[in-house]
Amino acid sequence: MSKHIALGVDIGGSGIKGAPVNLKKGEFLHDRHRIPTPQPATPDAVARVVAQVIAAFEPSKKTPVGVTFPGVVQNGIVKTAANVDDSWIGTDLRKIIRDYAGHDVHVLNDADAAGYAEFLYGGAHKREGVVLMTTLGTGIGTALIVDGVLVPNTELGHLQIDGADAEEFAAESARERHNLTDDQWIAKLQRYYTEMEKLLWPDLIIVGGGVSKEHDMFLPKLRLRAPIIPAELFNSAGIVGAAAYAAARVKAEEAHTKKQAKKSTPQDV
Ligand code: BGC
Numbered sequence: 538m539s540k541h542i543a544l545g546v547d548i549g550g551s552g553i554k555g556a557p558v559n560l561k562k563g564e565f566l567h568d569r570h571r572i573p574t575p576q577p578a579t580p581d582a583v584a585r586v587v588a589q590v591i592a593a594f595e596p597s598k599k600t601p602v603g604v605t606f607p608g609v610v611q612n613g614i615v616k617t618a619a620n621v622d623d624s625w626i627g628t629d630l631r632k633i634i635r636d637y638a639g640h641d642v643h644v645l646n647d648a649d650a651a652g653y654a655e656f657l658y659g660g661a662h663k664r665e666g667v668v669l670m671t672t673l674g675t676g677i678g679t680a681l682i683v684d685g686v687l688v689p690n691t692e693l694g695h696l697q698i699d700g701a702d703a704e705e706f707a708a709e710s711a712r713e714r715h716n717l718t719d720d721q722w723i724a725k726l727q728r729y730y731t732e733m734e735k736l737l738w739p740d741l742i743i744v745g746g747g748v749s750k751e752h753d754m755f756l757p758k759l760r761l762r763a764p765i766i767p768a769e770l771f772n773s774a775g776i777v778g779a780a781a782y783a784a785a786r787v788k789a790e791e792a793h794t795k796k797q798a799k800k801s802t803p804q805d806v
Contacts, residue, residue, distance in 0.1 A: 541583075542566060542720060543601040543787075545780030546590050548583060548619060549608065550675055555590035558780035565773060570594070578621055580628045588637035603783030604639055605775045606630055607676065609690045613644055619695070619704075620676050625729065643783040648672045650688050650744050650778030651768070652680020653796040656687075657781055657805075659743070659769035666740035669693075669733060669770070673746040675738025677704040677729075681737070693733065703729050709748045723755050730761055740765050745774055 546555035555593040556569035573785055576583035591602055606625075613631030617769045618624075630644045630690035645653075647785065652670030655661050655754040659693030665684050672678040677694025694704040705711060705731040712722045730742065742761065744752065759765055 542594050543603065543780035543784040544591060545650075545776035545778070545779035545783070546587055546602070546604045546642075546770045547779060548558070548574070548587065548604065548606050549580075549647075549775075553583065554558070554776060555587075555595075556776050557594050558777050560781060563654060563770070563777050563781070565776070566593070569776065579624050580622075580630075582635055583779060584637045587634050588639075590643075591638045591640060598640070600779070601783035601787040602638075603650070603779030603781070604630070604634055604642050604787075605643045605650040605779045606644060607647045607678070609692060610646050611651075611690060612643050616690075617692070621743055643779075643786040645779065645782050646678070646680075647682045647775050648678025648692055648694075648719055648775075649687055650782060651678065651770070651774035652682055652743070652776030652778070653687055653782055654745050654770050654774040655745065655768055656682045656685070658777065659774065660766050661741055661743055664741060667737060667740045667761075668743065669739040670738060670743045671730075671733075672768075673707070673744060673748045673767045675708065675710045676685055677708045678746075696732065696736075698728060698732050698797060703732075706719045709746060713745040719754060723758050726755060727759055728766065732757055734762055741766070743768050745771070747772075 540685045542557050543562045544557050552571045553574055554569045554571045556565040559566050570590050572586050588688040608618045615625045615628045615630050618626050634642045649793055651672055668682040679691045679693040681691045696703045707725045742763050742765040
């Protein structure tokens with residue numbers, strides 16, 4: 538695979554999807570490969586499927602591979618599992634996938650990947666200031682990008698508002714669970730985004746997740762200070778963001794190794 542290609546894999550509740558990404562354009566190079574998420578979605582079962590998705594594209598050893606996870610991922614380790622099997626907590630995600638796939642990977646939170654993709658290629662296109670990405674799905678995922686720097690694992694879907702976890706009442710899944718009419722759900726979204734604005738003062742808010750396809754139904758009705766726009770990458774954001782993140786990490790690691798090598802080489806005197 539060429540220098541401008543990386544592979545992204547998105548671990549979701551119902552499917553594990555991957556595709557090679559053209560990093561110049563932020564677009565898939567081939568149709569994505571999807572395998573249903575195994576149930577129970579334990580670390581071993583999921584890692585095995587992620588390895589199958591990676592293998593489907595036969596990446597060369599040098600191709601960066603990024604993988605998203607729907608929970609906090611800190612230094613490769615899963616720290617929370619709000620909507621996935623509890624056995625994930627404490628799992629070394631990077632290592633377990635590397636072991637199954639026989640290929641190094643970089644791992645990050647799913648909303649962080651989506652936000653990074655929107656920042657590089659989508660609605661926030663390299664915008665300065667404070668960009669808040671929210672994904673509305675089973676849970677609420679958030680990504681905060683400040684002057685182009687991703688602040689990882691913000692987890693603002695779990696903010697306590699009026700005594701409840703925000704994703705419990707404002708996520709897309711809450712609509713069905715509580716049988717909300719459109720207007721009732723929009724009122725919940727208004728409450729959520731008003732609180733976000735109060736705390737973060739974003740310059741731009743992006744809304745992703747499956748429901749962003751219906752943005753005409755709810756975005757124009759929200760009264761906020763910052764512009765609030767739909768995500769542009771829709772379903773591809775997780776995969777594209779994971780691929781771009783992995784490529785950036787590989788580049789940073791190579792630069793670091795070069796610097797270290799220079800330091801340890803005796804200099805001419
Ligand atoms: C998790 C986040 C995740 C979001 C979307 C939340 O429940 O805590 O880490 O980004 O769901 O999957």
